[in-house]
Amino acid sequence: MLRLFLRLYIILALGLAGAIWLVNYTFDELLPEANETYNREALRGPAYGLVEQLRPLPAGEARVARLAELQKHYGLRLGFIDRDAAGLNPREQQLLADGKLVVRGDFMEFITEIDGGVQLLEVKLPVEPRWLYLWAYSLLGLCLAIVLYFWVRPHWRDLEHIRLAAQRFGDNDLGSRILLPRRSTVRELAGHFNQMAERIEHLIANQRELTNAVSHELRTPIARLSFELDQLKQEADPRQSHALIGDMYADLGELEEMVSELLTYASLERGATQVTRENIEAHSWLDSVIGSVALEAEAEGVQLSLRTCEVDFIQIEPRFMARAVINLLRNAIRYAEHRVEVSLVRFGGGYEVRVCDDGPGVPEDGREKIFQPFMRLDASRDRRTGGFGLGLALVQRVSQWHGGQVQVLDSQWGGASFRMTWAYAD
Numbered sequence: 001m002l003r004l005f006l007r008l009y010i011i012l013a014l015g016l017a018g019a020i021w022l023v024n025y026t027f028d029e030l031l032p033e034a035n036e037t038y039n040r041e042a043l044r045g046p047a048y049g050l051v052e053q054l055r056p057l058p059a060g061e062a063r064v065a066r067l068a069e070l071q072k073h074y075g076l077r078l079g080f081i082d083r084d085a086a087g088l089n090p091r092e093q094q095l096l097a098d099g100k101l102v103v104r105g106d107f108m109e110f111i112t113e114i115d116g117g118v119q120l121l122e123v124k125l126p127v128e129p130r131w132l133y134l135w136a137y138s139l140l141g142l143c144l145a146i147v148l149y150f151w152v153r154p155h156w157r158d159l160e161h162i163r164l165a166a167q168r169f170g171d172n173d174l175g176s177r178i179l180l181p182r183r184s185t186v187r188e189l190a191g192h193f194n195q196m197a198e199r200i201e202h203l204i205a206n207q208r209e210l211t212n213a214v215s216h217e218l219r220t221p222i223a224r225l226s227f228e229l230d231q232l233k234q235e236a237d238p239r240q241s242h243a244l245i246g247d248m249y250a251d252l253g254e255l256e257e258m259v260s261e262l263l264t265y266a267s268l269e270r271g272a273t274q275v276t277r278e279n280i281e282a283h284s285w286l287d288s289v290i291g292s293v294a295l296e297a298e299a300e301g302v303q304l305s306l307r308t309c310e311v312d313f314i315q316i317e318p319r320f321m322a323r324a325v326i327n328l329l330r331n332a333i334r335y336a337e338h339r340v341e342v343s344l345v346r347f348g349g350g351y352e353v354r355v356c357d358d359g360p361g362v363p364e365d366g367r368e369k370i371f372q373p374f375m376r377l378d379a380s381r382d383r384r385t386g387g388f389g390l391g392l393a394l395v396q397r398v399s400q401w402h403g404g405q406v407q408v409l410d411s412q413w414g415g416a417s418f419r420m421t422w423a424y425a426d
Contacts, residue, residue, distance in 0.1 A: 004156060008148055008152060009144070009148055012148060013144065016140075016144065036103045039103055039107040040100065040110075043123065044101060046123070047110060047121070047123055050067075059118075059119045063080065063114075063119070076123050076124065077125075077126065079121075079122045081111065081121075081122045082118055082120070086111060088111075096111070108124060108127075109122065111123075154185075155185065158185075161190070162189065162193060165178045165193065174197070174200065175201065177197060221251045224247070232248075278315070280313065280314055280316055281313060282311040282312060283309045285318065285322070286306060286342065289326060290304060290306060290329070292322075293326055293329045293333065296333055297329075301338070302333050302336045302337075302338060303338060304333065304342075305339070305342070307343045307354075308344070308345065309343070311345070311346060314351055317398075317401075321398060324395040327392065327394055327395050328418050328420065329342065329355060331355075331392060332416070332418070333357075335357060335359035335415070336358055336415065337358050337359055337415075339358055341354075341355075341357075342354070349424060350422050350423040351422055351424075353420045354417060355417070355418045356411035356416070357411060358411065358415045359415040361411070361415050362408050371392050371396040372393060395418075399422055402422035404421040404422030404423055405421055406421070
């Protein structure tokens with residue numbers, strides 16, 4: 001704190017000294033006429049009073065005696081000076097002829113006419129003692145130091161809180177946060193630090209979850225492949241070998257699909273992909289998305305239909321948004337009994353895609369969990385209902401990247417109704 005205080009104090013002291021010098025230089029060197037006029041007008045009254053009392057007296061000892069008497073009542077140094085000894089230049093001579101004061105000596109000396117003769121009245125302002133300047137500037141410096149100390153102290157205290165929190169965070173205390181009072185001037189900085197810390201903690205937690213979940217999810221298809229290879233070595237019937245090879249290809253496809261979803265989710269999670277919205281014709285885009293899963297719905301015996309499309313054009317990143325809607329449709333097809341309906345409507349300050357099915361629905365206590373990576377309410381691991389637990393997590397990330405959210409409610413047939421919203425583009 002001492003180093004910060006001294007640096008700020010030296011900077012402010014030098015700045016204040018420079019400002020005082022600049023003001024004096026401006027008035028003395030750049031605006032001398034204005035300063036001279038001000039000082040002349042300030043002393044014009046006292047000089048006039050002195051001249052009026054001296055003019056009736058003859059030049060000589062009478063005026064000197066009278067001036068000595070007046071000196072006692074004026075806080076000025078008074079005296080006489082001969083016109084020839086004054087060294088007047090033409091401008092000063094013209095000022096005296098016009099009845100004005102001649103200003104000299106850094107505005108500390110004044111000369112005026114008495115009766116038009118050779119004798120002039122000289123008035124000098126009292127010289128301020130140097131110790132007074134020293135005390136004045138010392139007091140000014142002390143006041144500046146006191147004010148600066150009480151200004152620096154709370155700033156330093158709050159910055160020290162931020163430094164210690166950053167140090168704890170760097171020492172792997174990811175829960176370290178900063179709490180500052182509302183009046184703190186660096187409270188906004190602390191808020192940004194807390195947001196950063198929360199984001200980093202969330203990313204690291206997700207990374208750990210992904211690492212653990214990936215190792216678990218990959219184990220199943222790899223184990224099946226290993227078992228199928230062992231069976232293939234022992235199988236002599238070509239027809240049975242072809243069946244095993246088909247199963248192996250299916251397992252490889254499952255691995256490839258899982259890796260694809262992992263890469264997509266990871267890119268969205270770390271913010272590496274830039275979302276660039278395009279103005280898309282809504283109905284044709286939605287038809288193409290529905291068409292991409294139509295065969296899957298037909299194979300499952302589910303009627304997939306577009307209920308309504310109330311929007312002509314939408315502003316989206318088409319690739320990621322199509323992936324999100326496809327994931328919603330596949331999830332609905334997986335659990336639906338007979339039908340799935342899709343709608344695209346306006347909603348508040350944006351759009352909403354609704355995917356409704358007539359399946360078993362989602363329990364209320366699991367409606368938030370299903371959007372977490374590798375979180376599945378169904379304990380089954382088969383290809384029909386298992387999935388990878390990444391589809392809905394991708395939907396949530398895509399919606400958030402578009403400035404919206406996704407939630408699940410009850411559909412009109414008792415199943416699930418997934419509603420993904422996103423905001424208009426700025």
